[in-house]
Amino acid sequence: MSVRSTSIVAILLVLGLVAGCEGATPTPIPSCVSAVPGPDVVTVVPSPAPPTATSTAVPPTATATPIPSGASVTPVPVESITSDMVLVEPGSFQMGSTEGLEDQKPVHTVHITRPFYISKYEVTQEQYRRFCVDTPGAKRPQDLGWGNGPQHSLPVVWYDAVKFCNWLSEQEGLTPCYSGKGRFTECDFSANGYRLPTEAEWEYAARGGHLSQGFEYAGSDDVDRVAWYNGNSAAQIQPVGQKQPNELGLYDMSGNAWEWCGDWYSDTYYASSPASDPRGPLSGTERVRRGGCFMNNADAVRSAFRSSDFADYRFPVAGFRVVRNAS
Numbered sequence: 001m002s003v004r005s006t007s008i009v010a011i012l013l014v015l016g017l018v019a020g021c022e023g024a025t026p027t028p029i030p031s032c033v034s035a036v037p038g039p040d041v042v043t044v045v046p047s048p049a050p051p052t053a054t055s056t057a058v059p060p061t062a063t064a065t066p067i068p069s070g071a072s073v074t075p076v077p078v079e080s081i082t083s084d085m086v087l088v089e090p091g092s093f094q095m096g097s098t099e100g101l102e103d104q105k106p107v108h109t110v111h112i113t114r115p116f117y118i119s120k121y122e123v124t125q126e127q128y129r130r131f132c133v134d135t136p137g138a139k140r141p142q143d144l145g146w147g148n149g150p151q152h153s154l155p156v157v158w159y160d161a162v163k164f165c166n167w168l169s170e171q172e173g174l175t176p177c178y179s180g181k182g183r184f185t186e187c188d189f190s191a192n193g194y195r196l197p198t199e200a201e202w203e204y205a206a207r208g209g210h211l212s213q214g215f216e217y218a219g220s221d222d223v224d225r226v227a228w229y230n231g232n233s234a235a236q237i238q239p240v241g242q243k244q245p246n247e248l249g250l251y252d253m254s255g256n257a258w259e260w261c262g263d264w265y266s267d268t269y270y271a272s273s274p275a276s277d278p279r280g281p282l283s284g285t286e287r288v289r290r291g292g293c294f295m296n297n298a299d300a301v302r303s304a305f306r307s308s309d310f311a312d313y314r315f316p317v318a319g320f321r322v323v324r325n326a327s
C-alpha cells in the first residue's frame with residue numbers, strides 16, 4: 001500500500017472514530033473506543049505516564065515532524081487533569097507588549113499574589129468525553145476534520161468549559177467555582193474547585209511564572225520548539241504534549257488550541273487594570289481566549305497576544321485548561 005493510500009485509510013479510520021461517537025447518546029468510553037478497528041485505535045489505559053518536562057520522549061527540536069491526526073500517540077490520562085497539575089508560585093511580571101497590537105498596551109506590572117495549580121496540558125477529547133458521559137445534554141464537539149482524536153484538544157464554547165470545571169470539582173468533592181447562567185455566570189474565586197485561569201494568571205503561567213526566562217513564546221524564543229502554528233502544523237490540531245514545555249513544564253501554552261480564560265475582554269483594560277490579581281472587567285460582550293492556535297501565524301502564539309469571542313460561540317479551535325487555588 002502506498003504512503004498516500006495508507007494516509008487515506010488513516011483518515012477514514014479517524015472519521016470512523018468520530019462517526020461512532022459524535023452526536024450519539026453518550027456511551028461508556030471503552031466501548032466507544034474499542035469499536036474502532038485497526039492500528040489507529042488509541043487505548044485509554046493511562047500507561048505509560050505522559051511526558052514530563054525532563055522526558056526525552058518529547059521532541060524539542062525545531063525540525064519536529066507534525067504528527068498526523070489519528071496517529072497512535074499515548075493519550076494523556078483523564079486523571080492527569082488533576083494529578084499532573086503544576087504549581088505556579090506567586091510573583092510579578094510585565095504583562096502586555098510594546099510591539100503588539102494596541103490591546104496589549106500599555107505594558108504594566110502585575111502581581112500574582114496567590115499560588116495556583118494549572119493543568120499541564122490542554123483538556124483533551126478523551127477527558128471531555130468523560131464529562132459528556134456524566135452530563136445530560138452535553139455533546140462532544142463537532143469534528144471539523146482538523147483532528148479529533150482522544151488526545152487532541154477540542155473546540156468548546158466558554159459556557160461548556162465552565163460547566164466542565166464545575167463537573168471536575170464535583171468529581172473530587174470540591175466546591176464548584178461557577179454559579180449562575182449565561183452572561184450572568186459568576187466565579188467564586190475563594191472556592192477550592194476548578195475554574196478557568198484569569199487572563200493574568202494565564203499570561204503569567206505562559207511566561208514561565210516564577211521560573212520565567214523571558215521568552216517571547218511559552219518556553220522559547222524559537223516558536224517551532226514550543227508551538228504548533230501555521231508554520232508547522234499541516235493545518236491540523238495536534239495531540240497535546242508533543243512540543244517542548246515551558247519553564248513550568250506546561251505544554252502547548254503557545255499554539256495548538258486557543259485557550260479560554262475566565263475574564264470578560266476589553267481592548268482597553270490594561271490602561272486601568274488593578275496591579276494585583278486582575279480578573280478582567282466586571283462585564284462585557286466577549287470572553288478572553290489566549291495562546292493562538294495551529295492555524296495562526298507566529299505573532300498570535302506569543303505569550304502576550306490577546307483575543308476574544310462570544311461565550312456561546314463555538315469557535316472551532318478554542319479549547320481550555322483548568323486552574324485551582326493552591327491556598
Ligand SMILES: [Ca+2]
Binds near residue numbers: 122252253256
Ligand atoms: Ca494552546
